[in-house]
Each structure stands twice: as structure tokens, then as C-alpha cells.
Amino acid sequence: MVTLLTGWGRTNPSATEVLEHGGEDVDGLARIVKALPARGGVARGLGRSYGDPAQNGGGVVVRLVDSVHDVAIDAAAGTATVPAGVSLDDLLALLVPRGFFVPVSPGTRFVTVGGAIASDIHGKNHHLEGSFGNHVRRLSLLLADGTVAELGPGERPDLFWATVGGMGLTGIILDATIRLLPIETSRCSVDTERADDLDTLLTMMDEGDRFYRYSVAWIDLMATGSRLGRAVLTRGEHATVDQLRPKQAVDPLVYDARQRIAVPPLVPPAGFVNHTTIKAFNELWFRKAPRRRVAQIVSIPAYFHPLDFVGSWNRMYGRAGFVQYQFVVPFGQERALRAVVERLSATGTPNFIPVLKRFGAANPAPLSFPRPGWALALDIPAGARDLDALLHGLDEVVLDAGGRHYLAKDAHTTPGAIRRGYPRLDEWRAVRASVDPAGRWTSDQSRRLRLLAD
Amino acid sequence: MENALGEPQTIVLLGGTSDIGRAIVDELVSPVTRTIVLAARRPDAVEAGPLTAPERTVDVVAFDAADTASHAGFVQDLVARHGDLDVVVVAFGQLAEQDDLDDDPTAAAALVHVNYTGAVSVGLAVAAQFRRQGHGRLVVLSSVAGERVRKSNFVYGSSKAGLDGFAQGLGDALAGSGASVLVVRPGFVHSKMTAGLKAAPLATTPTKVAAATVAGLRRGRRTVWVPALLRPMFAVFRHLPGVVWRRLDL
Numbered sequence: 001m002v003t004l005l006t007g008w009g010r011t012n013p014s015a016t017e018v019l020e021h022g023g024e025d026v027d028g029l030a031r032i033v034k035a036l037p038a039r040g041g042v043a044r045g046l047g048r049s050y051g052d053p054a055q056n057g058g059g060v061v062v063r064l065v066d067s068v069h070d071v072a073i074d075a076a077a078g079t080a081t082v083p084a085g086v087s088l089d090d091l092l093a094l095l096v097p098r099g100f101f102v103p104v105s106p107g108t109r110f111v112t113v114g115g116a117i118a119s120d121i122h123g124k125n126h127h128l129e130g131s132f133g134n135h136v137r138r139l140s141l142l143l144a145d146g147t148v149a150e151l152g153p154g155e156r157p158d159l160f161w162a163t164v165g166g167m168g169l170t171g172i173i174l175d176a177t178i179r180l181l182p183i184e185t186s187r188c189s190v191d192t193e194r195a196d197d198l199d200t201l202l203t204m205m206d207e208g209d210r211f212y213r214y215s216v217a218w219i220d221l222m223a224t225g226s227r228l229g230r231a232v233l234t235r236g237e238h239a240t241v242d243q244l245r246p247k248q249a250v251d252p253l254v255y256d257a258r259q260r261i262a263v264p265p266l267v268p269p270a271g272f273v274n275h276t277t278i279k280a281f282n283e284l285w286f287r288k289a290p291r292r293r294v295a296q297i298v299s300i301p302a303y304f305h306p307l308d309f310v311g312s313w314n315r316m317y318g319r320a321g322f323v324q325y326q327f328v329v330p331f332g333q334e335r336a337l338r339a340v341v342e343r344l345s346a347t348g349t350p351n352f353i354p355v356l357k358r359f360g361a362a363n364p365a366p367l368s369f370p371r372p373g374w375a376l377a378l379d380i381p382a383g384a385r386d387l388d389a390l391l392h393g394l395d396e397v398v399l400d401a402g403g404r405h406y407l408a409k410d411a412h413t414t415p416g417a418i419r420r421g422y423p424r425l426d427e428w429r430a431v432r433a434s435v436d437p438a439g440r441w442t443s444d445q446s447r448r449l450r451l452l453a454d
Numbered sequence: 455m456e457n458a459l460g461e462p463q464t465i466v467l468l469g470g471t472s473d474i475g476r477a478i479v480d481e482l483v484s485p486v487t488r489t490i491v492l493a494a495r496r497p498d499a500v501e502a503g504p505l506t507a508p509e510r511t512v513d514v515v516a517f518d519a520a521d522t523a524s525h526a527g528f529v530q531d532l533v534a535r536h537g538d539l540d541v542v543v544v545a546f547g548q549l550a551e552q553d554d555l556d557d558d559p560t561a562a563a564a565l566v567h568v569n570y571t572g573a574v575s576v577g578l579a580v581a582a583q584f585r586r587q588g589h590g591r592l593v594v595l596s597s598v599a600g601e602r603v604r605k606s607n608f609v610y611g612s613s614k615a616g617l618d619g620f621a622q623g624l625g626d627a628l629a630g631s632g633a634s635v636l637v638v639r640p641g642f643v644h645s646k647m648t649a650g651l652k653a654a655p656l657a658t659t660p661t662k663v664a665a666a667t668v669a670g671l672r673r674g675r676r677t678v679w680v681p682a683l684l685r686p687m688f689a690v691f692r693h694l695p696g697v698v699w700r701r702l703d704l
């Protein structure tokens with residue numbers, strides 16, 4: 001069926017033929033791949049990337065329909081073999097009651113394992129444990145010629161690392177074996193602190209992040225004057241049974257991750273999410289955070305996926321949709337981070353609870369986003385005034401500092417910006433082309449950013 | 455592929471010397487723009503210089519709106535060289551004194567052929583490509599002259615009325631295809647076309663038409679009136695009784 005597809009940001013749609021297919025029927029999938037039209041094909045997970053990597057105007061998109069019943073847990077090895085179309089939402093519902101957690105969790109559970117690998121997603125634990133690809137033991141990849149390749153860090157490592165972070169452009173990931181994190185309880189123990197400005201925040205994270213598995217800060221970039229950059233830093237760890245109240249300890253692995261409300265499909269009036277409403281929201285968000293609180297016990301959904309309590313919240317932005325601006329700059333380039341923060345604040349651009357994360361070591365994947373440094377992500381209504389000039393200006397600041405942008409979030413930047421941000425792009429292209437010389441894997445993003453070739 | 459901010463990578467201007475068309479291109483150009491095609495019946499009259507930039511191709515090509523047989527091949531050739539077409543602006547058009555056309559049916563037919571038939575033919579060729587690529591925006595320069603045709607320029611006005619109807623219908627037909635059509639209805643615009651003519655009330659400039667056009671594209675509008683006041687005015691004009699309309703000296 002030909003469908004208008006967009007990413008989570010609901011911007012720049014294109015019409016794509018969507019084929020849903022069970023990942024276990026490899027022969028059927030191989031037939032689809034061999035019959036791809038001239039405009040090619042790409043896999044799509046749950047469409048949680050913000051921009052256009054999982055759409056392919058005039059071509060084909062393959063959605064894997066997989067069942068969580070086919071997940072195989074090896075408790076002794078601490079791994080799970082998961083069909084790539086399974087969501088982290090379903091996977092967590094299976095794993096948590098059995099005492100396991102996913103090795104990396106993004107800010108939403110509604111992503112697939114295939115999408116998590118293809119974007120090499122990161123979580124609040126990146127500073128210690130790296131990104132999703134670091135925890136993939138092996139995967140199987142359906143190639144453009146219809147054959148299936150077995151890949152791992154020790155098996156065809158070039159193609160493995162080109163697939164990790166490769167945005168679906170090396171083939172369709174069919175399944176993967178991932179390392180799990182054993183947990184005693186389904187709760188987290190969280191410490192919360194506030195910082196009054198950006199410098200204080202960076203110092204706190206520099207000094208203290210290593211003592212916590214998880215760390216992330218929310219910054220208020222709509223506050224002005226001396227409040228600019230005020231932040232709430234939350235850091236935590238999975239709680240142990242002896243940290244729970246007796247009543248909680250009865251069923252320490254109980255897991256309930258239901259969505260509480262959903263934004264109706266009615267499009268809200270244009271400009272509902274505007275400067276005033278976002279500023280008010282940020283104020284509330286900031287006020288509700290305690291000034292200082294230690295060892296607060298909270299559930300996994302409340303700690304990792306607070307936005308998931310509201311379904312389809314992306315509709316709030318109305319017809320124009322929104323973009324997420326996410327970049328990382330290396331340590332030592334705090335000046336660039338500050339420059340971005342100041343410019344965002346000076347232009348008064350509405351932006352939604354920006355997240356600052358301190359990244360640890362990079363992995364070997366040429367297109368993996370995380371590298372040691374400061375990563376900032378914020379949502380901005382796409383209709384915001386003069387946003388084009390602002391973002392292209394910020395791009396220069398980021399790139400001049402040796403930073404880069406995240407392909408899973410990008411919806412605005414240029415081929416040149418990706419070339420500068422990812423100096424190993426040509427290396428990735430060569431590996432990719434060796435298994436897809438005709439360029440059958442394509443997406444709107446790969447065309448827009450000339451990922452396959454200049 | 456256009457990005458999330460509505461910035462196209464590939465812009466095609468049909469009527470590469472049109473003052474309004476060039477102003478629209480100037481307004482659309484951004485760091486994202488990789489290809490600008492200026493298509494004109496007199497390519498040597500096209501000034502490409504101001505649009506050149508590093509990492510950008512400005513391609514000046516021959517295009518005659520009257521030569522409808524060439525249009526499908528013309529579009530295919532553009533795609534072969536530049537890939538997807540993100541925004542295509544139909545800015546060619548001819549205006550003539552109604553008095554001169556009254557006694558020259560051949561000239562009148564030639565003008566209508568360019569303004570209407572030529573736009574239908576190239577518009578359909580572009581729409582077919584938009585369907586193949588699953589996205590694309592067609593901007594059509596209509597005119598208030600077609601909204602209610604006046605006796606003082608009824609041949610031109612009728613060609614715009616036909617063009618306007620075609621463009622609206624094409625936009626409706628493209629719903630769900632990822633492609634869209636923006637119909638731009640300016641009033642009197644100071645440009646080459648109107649040089650030497652007495653300016654009408656609410657006269658505007660190519661720059662203003664361009665700003666309104668790009669704003670309309672970004673907001674996903676189907677029609678844009680420039681200036682905006684013309685819309686309520688023509689809502690009234692449209693329904694004036696013939697006796698009144700005939701007497702108005704517009």
C-alpha cells in the first residue's frame with residue numbers, strides 16, 4: 001500500500017510503498033528485496049526517528065512484523081536473541097519480570113531492536129557502557145542480493161560496524177543477540193540535584209557521573225538572565241531489593257508500563273505549542289524537581305520513559321510538526337556548547353526540555369553518533385520563526401568545534417555537514433558499496449544527505 | 455528531498471528570466487540548495503551569476519513553453535542530470551494589450567497557448583515525476599486577472615482562469631501522492647511584464663510576491679494572494695452583478 005510517511009517530527013512527508021512482512025519468512029523477504037524498484041528500499045521500525053531515514057519516496061519500505069514470542073533468552077549467558085522487528089516495549093515486558101534489563105534504553109520504549117542497532121542508539125548510561133551496538137553479540141543481515149550474512153564484532157567486523165549506525169543502508173537486520181543487564185528489582189534509585197547555571201552543571205557531571213550508571217540533565221533554555229542554563233540533574237542506578245520498602249520488596253520485579261493518556265488525532269490549533277506554553281511547561285518541569293533528593297525509588301517507566309505515558313504527543317505540535325536538534329561537541333569545546341545555548345536563548349526560539357548528556361568512549365562504527373563529549377538535544381516547533389537561519393548557524397558552531405549531528409534526529413542539515421562531522425564517511429561508503437554496489441538500499445535521508453555517494 | 459524546514463535541495467524555475475520567478479528563487483535559496491535550474495526560451499539572456507555558490511550547480515537550460523511536444527523529455531532530462539525535483543516554479547507567461555489582440559486572433563491564440571496549454575503540458579510532465587518520486591511542490595503563477603476576467607484584458611485573463619483551474623484540479627488530484635500545488639494569485643506586480651503600464655491599486659513587487667509564496671509553501675497552503683487583501687476584494691468582485699462589473703474601470 002502506498003502511504004504518506006513521515007518521521008516522529010511529522011515534517012516533510014513522502015509517498016512510499018509499505019510492505020509488512022514477518023522476519024522469519026526469509027525467503028519471502030529475499031523475494032521482495034530482489035524485486036525492489038529503481039528507487040530502492042529501506043527498513044522501517046516504529047518510525048521514532050525524527051526525520052526521514054525510514055521513508056523512501058517513490059520506493060519501498062519494509063516493516064518487519066515480528067513477535068515477542070520468538071525472543072529466546074539465554075539466562076545463563078545473560079543474552080537474548082531477538083527478531084529485529086520486536087519493540088523494546090514488548091521486550092522489556094518480557095525481560096524485566098525475569099530480572100533482566102536492556103543494555104541501552106532510549107527516552108522511549110517504542111523503538112525496535114532493528115532501529116536501535118541501525119541508529120546505534122545511546123541512553124543515560126553512555127558514559128560508562130557505550131551505545132547499543134556495543135552490546136550486540138551477533139546479528140543476521142539480509143543483503144541486497146537476497147542472501148543472509150552472519151555478522152558480529154568478530155565476524156565480518158567491517159560490515160557489522162557499518163550496519164551498527166548504518167541507518168538501514170547495508171540491508172535489513174533480521175535478528176540480533178544482545179547482552180542483557182541483570183537487575184534485582186524493577187525500580188531505580190535516583191538522586192536529583194539542581195544546578196543554577198551551565199558551568200556548575202558541567203562541573204557536577206564531570207566530577208560525579210562516573211559514580212552512577214545513569215546520568216542525564218534537563219536544562220531550561222527559555223529561562224533568561226541569571227537563570228539561563230539552570231538545570232535538573234538526575235542520576236541513578238537499578239535499585240537492589242534491600243533498598244525497597246517492605247511492601248515493594250514482596251514483588252521486586254513487578255513491571256507495569258501502560259500508557260496513561262493519548263493526544264487525540266485531531267490536529268490542535270496551529271501554534272498551540274508556542275513560546276508561552278513551552279516556557280510555562282519548562283517552568284513547571286523545573287519546579288516539580290526537588291532541589292536535592294537522594295535515593296528516591298521510582299519505577300523503570302517513570303525514570304526512563306516519562307514521555308511514553310502520553311501517546312502520540314508529537315501531534316501537539318500541529319500541522320507544521322517539529323524538529324529535534326541534537327549534536328555532540330568534544331570535551332574541551334565547552335565554549336561551543338555555551339555559544340549554542342546562548343544563541344538559542346537570545347533568539348527566544350521555543351524549545352522543549354533540552355537534554356544534556358555526557359558521552360563516554362565511541363565504538364568502532366564509522367557512522368555511530370556518540371563520541372566523548374557533551375551531547376545536547378532539544379525539540380523545536382518546525383514553524384518557529386527564522387529557524388532555518390538559526391539551525392544552519394548552530395551547525396557551523398558545532399562543526400567548527402569538531403562536533404557532529406545525529407542521523408536519527410536530523411531533518412535539516414546538509415551533505416557537507418555530515419561529511420565534516422563524520423570523517424570516516426568514505427570508509428563506511430566503501431564497505432556499504434561492497435555489499436550493495438547498485439545502491440538498492442536508499443531512503444529519503446540518504447538522498448537528502450548524499451550518504452551513499454557525493 | 456526538501457528538509458523539515460521546507461528548504462528544497464533542487465529548485466527549477468520555468469521562465470528563467472521572470473522577475474517574479476527569480477525573486478522566488480532568491481527567497482528559496484538556502485545552504486541546503488544544491489541545484490538551481492533556470493529554464494528559459496532565451497538561455498543567453500539568463501544571468502546565473504548571483505546564484506552561484508560553492509557546492510551548488512546552477513544549470514541554465516533551453517525551454518520553450520510553446521513547444522509542448524518537448525516537455526516530457528525536458529523533465530526526464532532534468533531528472534537524469536539532477537535527481538529528484540523538489541520545487542518547480544511555473545513563472546513563464548505573456549501579457550499583451552487587449553487592443554492589439556482584438557484584431558489578431560493568431561497572436562491571441564499564441565499567448566493562450568503559452569500561458570495555458572504550455573503550463574498544462576509541462577505541469578503534467580512535472581506531476582508525473584512528482585508521483586514517481588513521492589514528493590515535490592509545484593508553484594503556479596496564476597493571477598487575480600483570472601479570478602474574474604475583465605474586459606480590459608480578457609484574453610490574458612481567460613488564459614489565467616484556465617491555468618488557475620488546471621492548477622487547483624491538479625493539486626486535488628495529487629492529494630495523497632506526497633506532491634502538492636501552490637497557486638499564487640498576485641495583483642499588479644512591478645516587473646518587466648508590466649513596465650510602462652499604469653500601476654493598479656495595491657500594486658506590489660516581485661520580492662513581496664516571493665516572500666508570500668515561500669511562506670505559503672512552508673505553511674502547506676494551496677493558494678496565496680498577494681497582497682492578501684485581494685482575496686476578500688475578489689470574493690466581492692466575483693459576485694458583483696454583470697452590469698456593475700462591466701462599468702467598473704479596472
Ligand SMILES: Cc1cc2nc3c(=O)[nH]c(=O)nc-3n(C[C@H](O)[C@H](O)[C@H](O)COP(=O)(O)OP(=O)(O)OC[C@H]3O[C@@H](n4cnc5c(N)ncnc54)[C@H](O)[C@@H]3O)c2cc1C
Pocket residue numbers: 008042043044045046047048049050053054064084085105106107108110111112113114115116118119120121122123166167168169171172173174307408409443
Ligand atoms: C521520544 C523519543 C526519545 C528518544 N530518545 C532517544 C535516546 O535517548 N537516545 C537515542 O539514541 N535515540 C533516541 N530516540 C531516537 C530513536 O531511538 C531512534 O530514532 C531509533 O532508531 C528509532 O527506532 P525505530 O524502530 O522507530 O526505527 P525507525 O525510526 O523506523 O528507523 C530508524 C532507522 O533504522 C533503520 N531500521 C529500522 N529497522 C531496521 C532493520 N530491521 N534493519 C535495518 N535497519 C533498520 C531504518 O531504516 C532507519 O534508518 C528517541 C526518539 C523519540 C521519539
Ligand SMILES: NC(=O)c1ccc[n+]([C@@H]2O[C@H](COP(=O)([O-])OP(=O)(O)OC[C@H]3O[C@@H](n4cnc5c(N)ncnc54)[C@H](OP(=O)(O)O)[C@@H]3O)[C@@H](O)[C@H]2O)c1
Pocket residue numbers: 468469470471472473474475494495496499517518519520544545546547548568595596597598639640641642643644645646647648
Ligand atoms: N507582473 C504582474 O503584474 C503579474 C501579475 C500576476 C501574475 N503574473 C504572472 O507571473 C508570471 C511571471 O511574470 P513576471 O511579472 O515575472 O514577468 P516577466 O519578468 O516578464 O516574466 C515572464 C517570463 O515568461 C517568459 N516567457 C514568455 N514566453 C515564454 C515561452 N514561450 N517559453 C518560455 N518562457 C517564456 C519570459 O521570457 P523572456 O524573457 O524570454 O520574455 C519571462 O521570463 C507570469 O505568469 C505572469 O503572468 C504577473
